Amino acid sequence: MKALVWHGKSDIRCESVADPVMEDSRDAIIRVSACAICGSDLHIFDGVIPEMQHGDVLGHETMGEVVDVGKDAGNLKVGDRVVVPFTIACGECFFCKRGFYSGCERTNPDRAKAERMWGHSPAGLFGYSHLLGGYAGGQAEYLRVPYANIGPIKVPEQLTDEQALFLSDIFPTGYMAAEFCNIQPGQTIAIWGCGPVGQMAIRSAFLLGAERVVAVDTVPERLALARDAGAETIDFKTEDVYDRIQALTAGRGADSCIDAVGTEPDTWSAAEAVVDRIKTATFLGTDRPHVLRQAILCCRNFGTVSIVGVYGGFLDQIPMGSAINRGLTFRMAQTPVQHYLPMLMDRIVRGEIDPSFVITHRATLEEGPDLYKTFRDKRDGCIKVVMTP
Template identity: 55%
Template sequence: MRALCWHGKNDVRVDTVPDPKILNPRDAIVKITATAICGSDLHIYNGFIPTMERGDILGHEFMGEIVEVGGEVKNLKKGDRVVVPFTISCGHCSYCEDTLFSLCDNSNPNAAMQEEVYGASTAALYGYSHLFGGYAGGQAQYARVPYADVGPIKIESDLSNEQVLFLSDILPTAWMGVENAHIKPGGTLAIWGCGPVAQLAIKCAFLQGAGRVIALDHIPERLELARQSGAEVIDYTKVDNVTATLKEMTGGRGPDGCMDSVGLEAHGTSVDAVMDKTKQVMRLASDRIHVLREMVMACRKGGSLSVVGVYGGIIDAFPMGAAFSKGLNITGGQTHVQRYLNPLLERIQKGELDPSFIITHRLPLEQAPEGYSMFKEKRDKCIKVVLTP
């Protein structure tokens, strides 16, 4: 089959690789009909996610048709149309039973490696390094789906692929991100970054009762799309001080909740942002945390910080004193996708959500390397790329 493979920093290629096979009776094989490039894929592309190996198949947002199932998979059959969560979860450990699916105890075969780095192992992820299991991803013609009796959700309506594809990751991520900001009805949520997750989070925030959403970025088309969804927007390159601007917009109080949808490659115009980037380039720091610092300083006392952007290592110069003194709640982590699949599918079916509005580019799988480059450089007003194998 054909699949997009990692060959090094800024080097991905569509190669011919062996077809996946059933290895466990709880496996299924999916013929992929739609897959997407995620913002967190760019962290791999840019060389910031360790333990990648040449030839690893990328991609964790995908859906398709079941073509084969293992003997213990009773809920799926050949021909079923499914969306596959990016988190691989066993369904039976104590974490899965508590619906903390991204913390699964059993799905990561490289648990010891992750325990050494993070102190504990978490769920495996498709196409996201050997630290997270080394599973082949879904930017391919076919994929093996472990624990297929737990993960995939059947799509039995006539909803289009583009309407349901993002159930695999970024729609549940956006919804959980807003939940973790603990916005009360009528409250204010500020979101750093206006990429795909943030665009969906704006919609989710209003559905969850937020009164105001303030979105920050510097890319004109992203700010405009956020504005069209009802957000107030800030171009951070055109204000002297983001924290002061947010406090002015909220009567001196600060937002009730703040969401980081950027992660370890945060941009900014301040001195600390420049220092972060310099240290990261020189390998003196693993993550750029300019956004986290701004959120701590901008958020109101007793507010909540929700971190949905990916971080990979040890952060530098975090204002813990301010976070402690202000009594801030900080919540992050990979999304417990399976928890949200049915409720969000129901909202899509009712017409309350249509995630497809974020798609700007549709390409065949063979043009995936071009899609990565375009997405990284934000060329041609690119916000979200969907690939068809």
């Protein structure tokens, strides 16, 4: 089959690889009908994510048709159209039983590596390094889905692939980011990053009752899409973000702040951001947390900072004194997608949101390597890429 394969920093190729095979009675094999490039895939493209190996198949936003299924794969059958969560969960361990599927204790065969880095291991993920299981990803013609009795969810006939695809990751992640804020009527939510997850967070914040959403970015197309949803926007290259949020909130600060950017923010003029770049370039640091610092300072007393942007290691110069003295709450996670799937599927079916609004580029797998570069460089108005193998 054809797949997008990692061969090093900025080196992704469309190649022929072995077809997946059934390995367990709970497995399913799907023929991929749609897959996407996620913003977190760009961290792999940029060489930020450790434990990648030459030949790794990428991708964790995937859906398709079941073509083979094990006898213990729940109620799935050949011919079912399904969307696949990016988090792999057993459904039986301590965390899965409590709905914390992304903390699954059983699905990361590389858990010892993760424990050395983070203390404890999260769940395995599709297409996201040998720190998180080494599972082949779904930017391919076929995908093996382990624990298929827990992961995939059937897609109603009335929904198109493009409406359902983002239930695999970015819609649940954006929704979770807003849900973490415990939004009350009349509140203002500030969101850093108007990429795909940020766009989902903007719309989810309004769905959950926010009166006002303030979106921070600098890419014109992203800011325009945020305004289409009703958000007020701040271009961080032309305005001081802290001063603008203070002005918009009568000096109180945003009720909650969402970091939907993570470890690789765009170029910032702030001195500490320059220092972050120097530290990571000289291996004196692992992440560039400028957005998180700003979100903390822009959040009101006893507000919430919600973090869904990806960080991998250790963060320097975080203003914990500000957070502690002002009573901030931090909420963060890799999304337990299985927890959100049924409810968010219902929202799409009811017409409350159509996640396909975020798609700007449609392509084949063969065009994928070039579109990684387009997406990373924010060229050609690229916000979200969907590929149809």
